Amino acid sequence: MSIRAISSMGLLAITVAAGGAGAQQLARLAADDGAGGDRFGCAVAVLGERGLVGAHRDDDMGATSGSAYLIDISDPANPVEVAKLLPADGFADANFGYSVALTGGIGAIGATGEDSQSSGSVYLFDTTTGAQLARVLPADAEARNGFGLAVAIEGSVLLVGSPYTDEFGTSSGSAYLFDVSDPANPVQLAKLLPADGGYGELFGYAVAVSGDTVLIGAPSDTENGPFSGSAYLFDISDPASPVQTSKILPADGVEWAQVGRSVAVRGGTALLGAAGDDDLGPGSGSVYVLDVSDPAQPVQTGKLLAADGGPAHHFGLTVALDGATALVGVIDDDANGLASGAAYLFDVPTGAQLAKLLPGDGAPYDDFGTAVALHRGAALIGAARAGGDGRGPGSAYLFDAGGCAPDLTGDGAADSRDVIAFLRLWASADAGADWNGDGAVNTADVTAFLNEWAGGC
8 A cells, every 4th residue: 555645734714603713724635546426525524633525436446436535634724644445345435434433542443335346345454554444244234225325433432324225115124233343253133223224324433332322314204294303322241132211203303304414422422414304494404412311301402503503504414412512514605606615613501603614715516515524633534525615635634623621511510510420420331421532431530630620621
């Protein structure tokens, strides 16, 4: 594998709304070997000093075979490529890099396998060396199931969406749980199915995991009308026998809202993107905020809307959550021209919009906000069509999202309530308590959190 540098650019202009002081663009990432249509930035993940960016239409191993880039962001203004990742058995139309996720020491990369022979797969890589560890396949693999279209990983648990399986009819969908405690030898634990699955509902289109809670989107569910969407919570405290605890349907659900098109969960908070919601006009989009501390009785606590939202913006197409901060992607925002895109930062407890993020070199059809990731104040945002009137190789942008990482309650201060919130995460082994980013939740994280907490906000 050849290793090529990722180019970066210095501080560029961004738009910051009231309350968003401190948010700034640090670097633009672009593959030096990029070519038009690679879609670099179609998927992004960030954890500690590592970033991971997918380019699912790269062609190193055949047309749209795909690739991913592992990036060292320890100096966020000067990111450095660690490795360009390619699967050992790559092939044309594999779409490797369509989805990506990170946990301590492991990167998970989905390859949807968009041909008549492949069910899709997920590859595990060592994020220190860039070495491939394993290829993950479901026990009941069938062609064109979309396995790997969505991935989430936390600790030793890998969650994979496969929205085109057909247990309840064509494209009813499913998801799979794997034990990756030995990442060279993943073990399938369970296949997740909704209790009321149905034809075309795309259960598994978006997935998230936090501690013993799994959240799965079904954006084409029809309970509130065609393509109104829904999401499901599962308890995986016994990962070999997961239990569906509830189905989430918003009280104001409408047809075409696509609730569950994107999902995130951290501790007792969940986000459901509804990119087709109509509060600010048809297709303006929204994000639902839920308290899922009792997964059998989820409670909607808020609804996020862009202050300058409008029809066909599709706010909520992508979401990320870290502590008390949400990051929302909006690829059809037009601040830098038609479909140039934007991303928004919100304080989750209050619902206040903190900032609107725009790339300094944004242009029409960039699709900035294609993918979003957030960890400890570092925001990584994909613009998968950037670099050429919507036909470019794509880019990703690293932002300092501002905020105060130890302020887990979102009240602007690092106080005793944040210590309590952290200890609750730590007691449940939630990845949000992996404060040093090494993939394990242990006493070292308590020390790391308290040291940062002592510095205040």
